Amino acid sequence: MTILATRRDILRTGAATGAAFATLLLVRPVLAKPEEMEAAIRAFTGSAPVAKGKVELVLPALVENGNSVPLTVNVAHWMEPNDYVKTIAVFNEKNPQPNVATFHLTPRAGRASVSTRIRLGDSQKITAIAQLSDGSFWVDEAEVIVTLPACAES
Amino acid sequence: MARTLINVPPTAKRGEVVEIKTLISHPMETGFRTGPDGALIPRDIIHRFTCTYNGEEIFSADLFPAITANPFITFTTVATESGELALSWTDDKGQTQMETAKITVE
Numbered sequence: 001m002t003i004l005a006t007r008r009d010i011l012r013t014g015a016a017t018g019a020a021f022a023t024l025l026l027v028r029p030v031l032a033k034p035e036e037m038e039a040a041i042r043a044f045t046g047s048a049p050v051a052k053g054k055v056e057l058v059l060p061a062l063v064e065n066g067n068s069v070p071l072t073v074n075v076a077h078w079m080e081p082n083d084y085v086k087t088i089a090v091f092n093e094k095n096p097q098p099n100v101a102t103f104h105l106t107p108r109a110g111r112a113s114v115s116t117r118i119r120l121g122d123s124q125k126i127t128a129i130a131q132l133s134d135g136s137f138w139v140d141e142a143e144v145i146v147t148l149p150a151c152a153e154s
Numbered sequence: 155m156a157r158t159l160i161n162v163p164p165t166a167k168r169g170e171v172v173e174i175k176t177l178i179s180h181p182m183e184t185g186f187r188t189g190p191d192g193a194l195i196p197r198d199i200i201h202r203f204t205c206t207y208n209g210e211e212i213f214s215a216d217l218f219p220a221i222t223a224n225p226f227i228t229f230t231t232v233a234t235e236s237g238e239l240a241l242s243w244t245d246d247k248g249q250t251q252m253e254t255a256k257i258t259v260e
Contacts, residue, residue, distance in 0.1 A: 068222045092220060096186045099218040103229070108212045110171035110232035117222040119184075 034125075037091050040098035041129065044089050045137050050129060055140035057090075057128040066120040066150040071100075075112035075130045075138070079105075085112035087131040094124040119150035156180055160241060162255040166233035174205070175228045178243050178251065184219035200225055202244040208237040233259045 041050075058072040075085045084107045090100040103114045112130070120126075123145045130138045161175035178200065185197025197219065204214040213229045225243075236259045242252045 095220050096184070097218055097220065100220040101218060102216040104214045104216075105229075106212050108207065108210075108232055108234070109230050111230045113230055114215075115226075115228040117226050119220050119222055 034093045037093050037098040037127065040091055041127065044091075044102075044129065045131075048135070048137055050137040050139045052139055054138040055088075055128055055130045057126065057140040057142045059126055059142045059144055061143070061145065063120060063144055063146045065148050066122075066146040067148075068117050069120050069144070069146075070115065071118050071126070072113070072115040073103075073128045073130070073140075077112060077130075077132060079107050079109055079112060081107045082133065084109075084133050085130050086133050088112070088114055089129050089131075090118070091127045091129070092118075092120070092124055093126075094122040095119065096121065100126070120144060120146045121149050122146060123149075156243075156251060158241075158243075158251070158253050160253055160255045162239055162257055164256070165258045165260060168233060168235075168259050170233045171230050172233050172257070173228060173230050174239065174255075175226070176203075176205075176241055177224060177226045179224050180243070180245065182219070182221060182223040182225060186219065198246045200243045200245045203227060204242050205229070205231075206240045207231060208235065209240075233257060235259055 054076050056074040059069065063069050073088050075088065077085050079085065085105050088103045091098050092100050100118050101116060105112060125141055125143050127139060127141050157179045159177040163172050166172050180200050183195055183198040185194065187195050189195050199217060199219055201217055203217065205212055212231050215227060217225060236257065239255045239257060240252060242250055244250045
């Protein structure tokens with residue numbers, strides 16, 4: 001009886017340790033929530049209405065390596081001295097921080113078009129918002145699927 | 155401080171929209187990664203980029219940890235007059251790197 005009990009004990013401890021290891025392996029860096037992106041967007045727009053259109057967010061739909069994802073934002077709006085695209089801000093849903101980049105343009109840009117490369121920690125939705133000089137906001141969104149996310153090694 | 159690559163067309167027609175491509179070598183440490191000892195590696199990113207054309211600011215950007223290492227930024231400007239484009243990058247350690255590129259407008 002005693003021997004059997006010991007063996008059960010050992011098995012029980014083994015199972016518990018296994019479960020503990022499993023939870024340890026599942027610990028991942030804390031990712032931002034979609035609500036945090038909404039809060040960041042609200043901080044940028046000041047709760048002003050945001051309309052769809054004008055903005056074109058160019059991102060690959062399927063990304064193999066989240067460490068470097070090419071991103072282009074084009075805004076179909078003229079760049080006149082009194083009527084131009086003032087700011088382009090990019091936000092993400094699930095990286096540790098909701099902001100990606102904010103670009104400040106002037107009428108001397110000639111064309112509202114910026115490109116950069118970004119990191120993506122997970123498959124998620126990217127949002128680009130443009131603010132015109134008259135204070136109106138325009139938005140475009142893109143869904144991205146990431147095969148190998150950035151920060152996977154930590 | 156760091157190696158940079160700047161691509162500005164050497165000559166342009168007056169009024170033409172030219173594309174400027176910039177790249178700087180920088181680790182862009184996010185501040186979310188842990189080192190071998192398990193402690194967080196402090197954040198060190200380029201958080202500010204500006205470009206001036208003959209002294210007047212034409213473009214600037216606020217960058218966040220979601221920008222890749224060796225940040226690459228492209229933007230456009232109207233070639234108004236011959237002169238100099240000055241690009242500057244500032245990182246969390248307070249280091250600022252300034253590079254210039256010449257443009258001739260015909």
